[in-house]
Amino acid sequence: MDTPTYTVADLLTANADRTPDHTAVIDGPTRISYAELHDRARRCARLVARRVGPGDRIAILLPRGVDALAAYFGAHLAGAVPVFVHEQLRPRQVGHIMAHADARLVFTTTRHHHLLDAEALPGGAIVDVDTLRESPLPTAVPRIGRDVAGLIYTSGSTGTAKGVTVSHDNLLAGATIVRDYLHLNSRDRTLAVLPWSFDYGLNQVLATFAAGATVVTQRSLFGPDICRALAATEATGLAGVSSLWSALAGPLGQLPLPALRYITNSGGPLAPATIEQIRTAQRHLDIYLMYGLTEAFRSTYLDPAQVADRPTSIGRAIPNTEILVLDDGARPCPPGVTGELVHRGPTVALGYWNDPDTTATVFRPHPRPPVGVPAETVVYSGDYVRADADGYLY
CATH class of the missing domain: 2.30.38.10 (Luciferase; Domain 3)
Incomplete structure (x- = not known):
């Protein structure tokens, strides 16, 4: 019998219960199962629960990878509100997010300390994941779907970055809707190149977990590196924005990628010429053209069967x-x-x-x-x- 999923933490807990040995994350040479990720998350949760209260904001200033996901789900298990902070932001931008969110704790590494204003944070608020030694939190702090599950900060391209407040219901609805129309299943491997501070990047991870599938982290954004990672890990899906696809269109034609079954685009239109170049390079691919906004995650998608006839369309409303x-x-x-x-x-x-x-x-x-x-x-x-x-x- 499946474990019910009511909050974001349940995505991890359900998979750890149902398929504990299935690979949750491939992070370079590291492969970690759902049970192992759940254990790491519970260790982060113990520290969070000892230092802050339910509903307090927890910043995560880490590279995409196992540590970031353990901190993210650990915050949820402790009833806190995680906030991903992009590690390539400037100190002033990081300071704005930390102050605006009133973050009480930040998971990071010594490499990122220069981005933080330690004097503006409460005492002991900086947690280096490399030195984290905690016993697991025995049980999750109760939350419900309507509770706040995170703050997602907009890019700030039109002014100061705003924090969009999302609930557990919001995140789970977005994850299951995208899982279903992308036809994700437990055999899928999603190559994650987008920042998890970006709603599109976070949704990609949560949709993958909603399918009990595997997230593959990829830090280099150099086109040939991404293609080599797709081939080496036998990734089945990749999400990107138009600038990434412009850079990848050529390299995609240099390697056979039989495992890659779909790509998605959002965050701006994809030029018809780029679409045609990708289709020529990998003719078996399903291409999903989508539109979304941080305030509502995904709004529309175009069925791959319509891309040839309607390459400039953003499609129709997503399910529900x-x-x-x-x-x-x-x-x-x-x-x-x-x-x-x-x-x-x-x-x-x-x-x-x-x-x-x-x-x-x-x-x-x-x-x-x-x-x-x-x-x-x-x-x-x-x-x-x-x-x-x-x-x-x-």
Whole structure:
């Protein structure tokens, strides 16, 4: 009988119970099973539970790998709220996130100490994972799906980075929806090149765990290195953004990659010429073109069968989600007419952390709720799209 999954921590616990010896992470030469990762996470959880309380924010300033995932799930097991911090940010940017989130603890290594303002942190707040020696936390701190599960900081490209507040329900809904339409199963191996501080990168990991599959970490972003890693690890899936695919389109044609069955793109459109180059290089690949925003994770995807005919489309709504195209009066736009993309569904975040004014601007009541449905919040994306006669969005 399957272990039920109600919170993010349950993704790890369920796999450790069901398939303890299955490989959870391949991190360079290191292979770690679900049972071993669960044990490491419980050791991190013991330290977290001794130093902070449920709901406190825990920063994770670590490279993608086993230690980062142990800290992430350890924070969840202790009832804390993990916040991934990109290790390539500048000290000022790291300081903003730490202060804004009011992080009480940070998991890191000595290599990243220069990014931290130790004087601004509580005493003993910096934890070097290399020196962590704890016994496992015996049981998880109770949480429920509606509780806060994390803060995901936007890039700050239009100003100061904002913390998007997500619940366990949000993260699990995004993980299971993406798992299902990518047809992930326990035999899959996902090569992880995207930062886990990025909602797209985090969702890739959680969707993989929702399938009981394996995450393969990859730190080099040099195209030939990625292709060699795909071949060496027999990875089955890879998520990227348009700049990565532009760099990979050529190298993808240099090696046979029979195990690689799909790639996904989000974070910006993929040029039709790049799509064609990838299709020529690896003709067996399924290519998923997607659109998402941090405030609601994934919104749309284009079925690979439609890519040849609709290479500039972002597809249609992901499962269990409604996408509205509204004019300035919140009226539905007919096909061919441009309007704002508005997202309704279980991945809609809780709002922006400690920013009620911006929250009220972006997260608003459904303007045209279905009859009989209780009031709910939708996300106004600020992005403008049009739908064709078949409902495909551009």
